[in-house]
Amino acid sequence: MEDKNTLGVQYMQQGKYEEAVKCFNEAIEANPNDPVGYINFGNVLAAVGEEEKALKFFQKAIELDDSAAAAYYSIGSLYYNRQQFLQAKDMFEKAIQKGMENADVFFMLGMSLMFLEQPRLALPYLQRAVELNENDVEAIFQFGLCLAQLEFVDEAMKQFHKTIQLDENHADAYYNLGVAYAYKEDVQTALNMFTKALAIQPDHLLAGHGKKLMEKALKQH
Structure with missing residues (x-):
């Protein structure tokens, strides 16, 4: 019955949750011992905010197959969204142990x-x-x-530069480059980076603060 699951996932990606539910329901009825249908059904419930119900489906999937890595991942995502990071960490570790x-x-x-x-x-x-x-x-x-x-500053800067190559409007990457250049006492480049961050996101308070500090530092030179 893999096709019902596949079809359901397509519906889910299109935001057609009712159609997705119908497909996963049919998948579960046709194959009640296959954890995949339960995981998919749980993911739909989680997507529409029915977290408690979703958890039950993920747990059912694990009862059927305790190596169902996707179920642990989905439970981890639920905990993560609730900011229960310790429980989330445990679940993601479990998903990796189970082969994800x-x-x-x-x-x-x-x-x-x-x-x-x-x-x-x-x-x-x-x-x-x-x-x-x-x-x-x-x-x-x-x-x-x-x-x-x-404090691996040079390595960090490489990653922030990469971020900007991929997304030239990433204000936080510019801001963090500003901090890194300031740390390296390259005041002018730091100022340029803070200015770029503010051009993208005018209400970036940290970049605004950084810019003021760099302008002050330049005046003192």
């Missing part, structure tokens, strides 16, 4: 660890996410932030 190898799961595990203020542990996962998806702007940017927190 895509960029998303490494990114989500890395981000959970960043929110838990464990950048050293987050670093290899964010790095892996970037290796697996070299054009993921957000993963590259977050990898840069993680490197910066660990």
Whole structure:
């Protein structure tokens, strides 16, 4: 019954949740011991905000097959959205242990660890996410932030430059480059970066503050 699941996923991607529910329902009825239908059904419920019901479907999938990596990933995503980062981390780790190898799961595990203020542990996962998806702007940017927190400034700057190559309107990447250049005492370049961040996002308070500091520093030279 794989085709009902495939069709349901297509409907879900188009935002046609009712049609998706119908397909996954049929998939489950036709094949009640296959965890895939339950995971898909849970994902639809999560997408429409029915989180408690969604959890039950993910748990059912794990009862049927405790190596269903996608179920752990989906539970992790629910916890992550609720800002329960410790529980999210455990679930993403479980998904990886059960064989999930895509960029998303490494990114989500890395981000959970960043929110838990464990950048050293987050670093290899964010790095892996970037290796697996070299054009993921957000993963590259977050990898840069993680490197910066660990004071690998040059490595971090490379990632922020990459971010801007992929998305020239990424205000936060310019802002963080400004901070890095200021740290390196390259005041003029830092000022340029803060100015660029503000051109993209005029209400960027941190960039505004950085710009003032650099202007002051230039006057004192």
